[in-house]
Amino acid sequence: MDTPRHFLSLLDLTPDELDRLIQRAIELKRMQQAGEIYEPLKNRVLGMVFEKSSTRTRVSFETGMAQFGGSSIFLSPRDTQLGRGEPIEDTARVLSRMVDLIMIRTFEHEKIETFASYSRVPVINALTDHNHPCQLLADMQTYVERRGSIAGRTVAWIGDGNNMCHSYVNAARQFGFKLRIACPEGFDPAGGVLQAAGGAAEIVRDPRDAAEGADLVVTDVWASMGQEEEQERRAKAFADYQVNDALMALADKEALFMHCLPAHRGEEVSASVIDGPQSVAWEEAENRLHSQKALMEFLYCGVPG
Missing domain, CATH: 3.40.50.1370 (Aspartate/ornithine carbamoyltransferase)
Structure with missing residues (x-):
């Protein structure tokens, strides 16, 4: 099984990949505003783990998945065993066998690093106390x-x-x-x-x-x-x-x-x-939607190539 690409900081992508991703975000924005239907993540599911609340992060990721033809599951600490003390490693092993991408917004950066190391699917840092690459x-x-x-x-x-x-x-x-x-x-x-x-x-x-x-x-x-x-x-x-x-x-x-x-x-x-x-x-704020769509497409589909 191939090791997935994660996005825990900007340093996880090369400068060239980042430049292409920005250009792709601009193109996806144009397509969406023109009413073009593009669904590369049709029937795919994004797991969204929130230990910190957010307006822009939740709405942009959920909307992005919907526009890409996929769906998302919102998971707060009240909704998961993480909030009851389940080891991060176990949650990562299980969740990544059921969904296709995982987005995490949490406090300690070490937590998302641990989660990613046990995940079978790409993990996106949607904010930690250490950085906010999205x-x-x-x-x-x-x-x-x-x-x-x-x-x-x-x-x-x-x-x-x-x-x-x-x-x-x-x-x-x-x-x-x-x-x-x-x-x-x-x-x-x-x-x-x-x-x-x-x-x-x-x-x-x-x-x-x-x-x-x-x-x-x-x-x-x-x-x-x-x-x-x-x-x-x-x-x-x-x-x-x-x-x-x-x-x-x-x-x-x-x-x-x-x-x-x-x-x-x-x-x-x-x-x-x-x-x-x-x-x-x-x-x-609006561009959170388009740039994160480009990111999810890149991590899951391997584009822009």
């Missing part, structure tokens, strides 16, 4: 649609060195852009992630230095899911890290703004920016 596919698709290749461009990450930041570090390596990370001390991305990126990513403390001349400015909430009790402490630490009109004015005049959502207007981003003309947050 969101980066959507972000890269959105940039390419609006501005062309992101290779050689400068991206500013403003805020927490969290799972999204880690994925942007990996994206800088894989897509060939320069990443400047502006975060307060004590909120840096994991050292190993940053070190592995070499010169592709650097930390600059001042958000103005990060935004200067940038082609893309990105942020995320100050307190991610599970960190709500830290909200007050984080609000103080990140007080000078809001993406607002003054910060965007330092970026390139053609710069785009992205946010993976949900957004807290008045905290990490001003309403004038996220609802303004440089924001592509809504296209970015």
Whole structure:
């Protein structure tokens, strides 16, 4: 039996595969908007394991499978033996004998790595505390649609060195852009992630230095899911890290703004920016559907070839 390809981080695909996947996502979007019926996963089933709740992730994967002619099963901790202490290895062995693809949204990254090592079918990381690679596919698709290749461009990450930041570090390596990370001390991305990126990513403390001349400015909430009790402490630490009109004015005049959502207007981003003309947050959210369809097609069918 062939070993399945998994997508646990952007590093699981080659830069060439990622570039082709983005182009395929753009093509699948065009086909869907033109009303073309394309069902490469007809009668196939996606198992969706959610230990963290989500709006965009669930809707985009379920819709994608439906458009591809397949179906999906939503599994929360209440619906599975995982929530009752069954070993991850056992759940992976059983679930992967019944479904054709598995998507997992959980906390510890080690959990999804263990699951994938015992799975007979492709496993997709739909978010862990360590990274969020599916969101980066959507972000890269959105940039390419609006501005062309992101290779050689400068991206500013403003805020927490969290799972999204880690994925942007990996994206800088894989897509060939320069990443400047502006975060307060004590909120840096994991050292190993940053070190592995070499010169592709650097930390600059001042958000103005990060935004200067940038082609893309990105942020995320100050307190991610599970960190709500830290909200007050984080609000103080990140007080000078809001993406607002003054910060965007330092970026390139053609710069785009992205946010993976949900957004807290008045905290990490001003309403004038996220609802303004440089924001592509809504296209970015929509593109979760199209880029994940391209990903599922690639993992299951082996295309784009």
